[in-house]
Amino acid sequence: MTNSSPAPLSASSISIQKTDSPKPLVPNSQLLFGKTFTDHMLAIRWTHEGGWQTPEIKPYGNISLDPAALVLHYGLECFEGMKAYKGKNGEIRLFRPEMNLKRMNLSAKRLTLPAFDEAEFLKCIEQLLKIEERWIPQEKGYSLYLRPTFIATQPSLGVTSSNEALLYVICCPVGPYYPTGFKAVSLYATREYVRAWPGGTGNMKLGGNYAPGLVAQKLAADNECQQNLWIFGEEDKITEVGTMNLFVHLKTKEGETVLISPPLDGTILPGVTRYSILDLARQWDEFKVLEREITMHEVCEAVQEGRVIEMFGAGTACIVSPIKKILYDGKHIDIPLDPNNSEAQAGPLATRFFETILDIQGGDVKSEWSHVV
Ligand code: PMP
Numbered sequence: 001m002t003n004s005s006p007a008p009l010s011a012s013s014i015s016i017q018k019t020d021s022p023k024p025l026v027p028n029s030q031l032l033f034g035k036t037f038t039d040h041m042l043a044i045r046w047t048h049e050g051g052w053q054t055p056e057i058k059p060y061g062n063i064s065l066d067p068a069a070l071v072l073h074y075g076l077e078c079f080e081g082m083k084a085y086k087g088k089n090g091e092i093r094l095f096r097p098e099m100n101l102k103r104m105n106l107s108a109k110r111l112t113l114p115a116f117d118e119a120e121f122l123k124c125i126e127q128l129l130k131i132e133e134r135w136i137p138q139e140k141g142y143s144l145y146l147r148p149t150f151i152a153t154q155p156s157l158g159v160t161s162s163n164e165a166l167l168y169v170i171c172c173p174v175g176p177y178y179p180t181g182f183k184a185v186s187l188y189a190t191r192e193y194v195r196a197w198p199g200g201t202g203n204m205k206l207g208g209n210y211a212p213g214l215v216a217q218k219l220a221a222d223n224e225c226q227q228n229l230w231i232f233g234e235e236d237k238i239t240e241v242g243t244m245n246l247f248v249h250l251k252t253k254e255g256e257t258v259l260i261s262p263p264l265d266g267t268i269l270p271g272v273t274r275y276s277i278l279d280l281a282r283q284w285d286e287f288k289v290l291e292r293e294i295t296m297h298e299v300c301e302a303v304q305e306g307r308v309i310e311m312f313g314a315g316t317a318c319i320v321s322p323i324k325k326i327l328y329d330g331k332h333i334d335i336p337l338d339p340n341n342s343e344a345q346a347g348p349l350a351t352r353f354f355e356t357i358l359d360i361q362g363g364d365v366k367s368e369w370s371h372v373v
Contacts, residue, residue, distance in 0.1 A: 006051025009044060009116045011123035016131070019059035028137055031175045033317070034145070038135040038171045042128045044121075045153075046114050048163035055124045057131060060170065068155035070162045075208035076152030078107035081316050082272070083143040083174075084129050084373070086136040087363030092129050092373040095361045097122055099272045100148070107204040108150055112161040121148075125169055126373045132171055140362060141176035145317075177318035182346040182354075184324035184337055185313075187229040187241060188220035189296060191329075195230040195240065196267040202239075203266050210243070217242065225327055227313070232267060236296040239267055244313030244321060245274035248294055249287075249349050251307040257287040259349075260294050273314040276369065277353050296328055303333055310347035311335045320354045322346040 019039045026036045041060045045053040070076045082100045085093045101118040108115065125146065129136070136144040148169045152162030193216045196202020201209055213228075220228040227242040239262055240246055248260045259281050264270050281289045302308045313321040322345060326333045338344035346354070359365040363372075 006047075006049065007053070009052035009055070009120045009124075011055060011120045011127070014055045014057065014124055014127055016057045016127070017059065018131070025134065026173065028139055028142055028173075028175060031137075031142070031173055033174050033177075034172050036172055038132045038144070038173070040128060040131055041171075042124050042169040044116075044124065044167045046116075046165045046167065048114075051114075052116065057124075057128055063166065063168070065151075065153060066155035068157055070152035070154050070156055070160070073157065074152075074159050075206070076111050076113065076162055077207035078104060078111060078113070078150050078205055079207060080104045080146075080148040080205060082146050082148070083316060083361070084136055084146060084171075085143045085361045085363070086133075086138040088138075089363070090138070091363060092133065092136060093361065093363050094125075094129075094371040094373060095357075096272050096276065096369050097125070097371055099275065103205060103270065103272075104148060104150065107206055110201055110204050111152070111206065113150055113152060113165055116167060121167070128169060128171070129373050135171065135173050137173050137175075141358065143174055143361070145172045145174045147171070174317075177321070182322055182351070184322040184345045185226040185241075186224070186325035186327065187227050187323060188223045188225035189229045189231050189236070189326055189328040190216045190219065191231070192216070192219060194232060197232070198266055200267070203264065203269060205269065213243070223327055225325075227321075229326060229328075231296055235293075237293050238262060238296060238299065240269065241313035241321070241323070243269075244315035244318070245269065245271040246311070246313055247277065248299060248311050249309040249347070250299075250302045251309065253305075253307075257309070258290050259287055260290045260292060262293060263291040265293075271315055273316055273319060273357070276357055277314055277320075280353060280356055296326075299326075300328070300333060303335065308336060310337065310349050312347070312350040312353075314353070319357050320346070320350045322350045 022039050044055045080100045150167045154162040154164045216228045230239045232239050311323040323335050338347050360367040
């Protein structure tokens with residue numbers, strides 16, 4: 001009897017083909033983000049009839065696609081960004097990887113790409129990491145960035161759900177975002193373009209969300225700002241910073257100290273770093289933690305009244321990115337960094353989140369968030 005039900009993704013059948021020409025490692029000091037790739041990649045094909053095929057770890061290399069592949073025409077693609085770390089004792093660690101894989105399945109669902117078993121996919125990633133171990137830098141602040149990617153490969157010039165897909169993972173060794181210490185950024189509050197809207201896809205990590213952001217990034221650069229600040233709606237609600245979640249630490253008019261991050265209303269990417277910062281702040285229990293809307297008007301007023309303490313972005317690449325200035329409607333708004341140090345490039349709260357998360361990621365501080373491979 002034949003079993004015709006499509007196969008689930010299974011790590012136990014993984015096939016491993018090692019490269020015969022390993023590349024030389026790049027010295028840490030020469031690493032540029034996303035430019036150096038390791039020796040191997042993980043690739044898993046899916047077809048509607050057969051389901052998930054044998055996961056393959058194979059030499060890093062080009063993939064071949066039909067020029068009519070759906071991904072190339074209608075953007076049926078989603079991805080993730082996560083990091084592997086090597087701690088002092090040489091153990092390989094991932095930071096809350098289950099959150100990335102869950103988010104990836106949600107992104108895939110929005111594109112009608114098939115669901116995968118997150119635990120089995122994680123086992124395949126772990127195998128890849130063991131093979132690529134020599135590429136995981138041990139120096140603090142360095143890591144191996146992983147890019148899980150999911151593409152629709154069916155050749156079709158009709159907009160349709162794909163009956164074939166490829167899930168793959170590539171890896172890049174990366175250095176600290178700010179090699180010489182924090183550099184607080186200036187932001188251009190973008191009125192001209194919108195990143196995400198209710199009912200849209202801003203809460204997912206679809207490739208199609210990012211290309212339209214380049215023009216906003218260019219506009220920020222043309223205005224001598226490093227990043228753009230995404231605002232939304234008639235009230236100019238603050239949503240995200242470039243490709244990071246946003247945090248505002250302020251004193252309310254009533255004198256209460258709060259940490260605010262915009263709520264997950266469908267326009268905000270639910271960042272793993274965002275969750276971690278909110279969780280840590282709630283554990284510390286030193287000020288109120290709020291997931292609520294915040295407008296440019298509220299920030300401007302609080303700055304004028306001396307109530308803003310710090311603002312920062314948060315994401316996997318940099319952990320936290322302090323904010324020093326916002327260009328809004330032609331006016332420069334100065335955001336405080338550290339009241340006790342006029343030279344500082346980061347405030348005490350941003351620095352504390354940065355150091356706490358870095359210590360957990362490297363295994364210097366024990367935490368269930370750090371997943372040993
Ligand atoms: N917002 C956007 C739009 C992003 O692309 C990212 C990076 N994935 C983030 C926020 C931060 O998410 P995370 O903390 O999971 O990296």
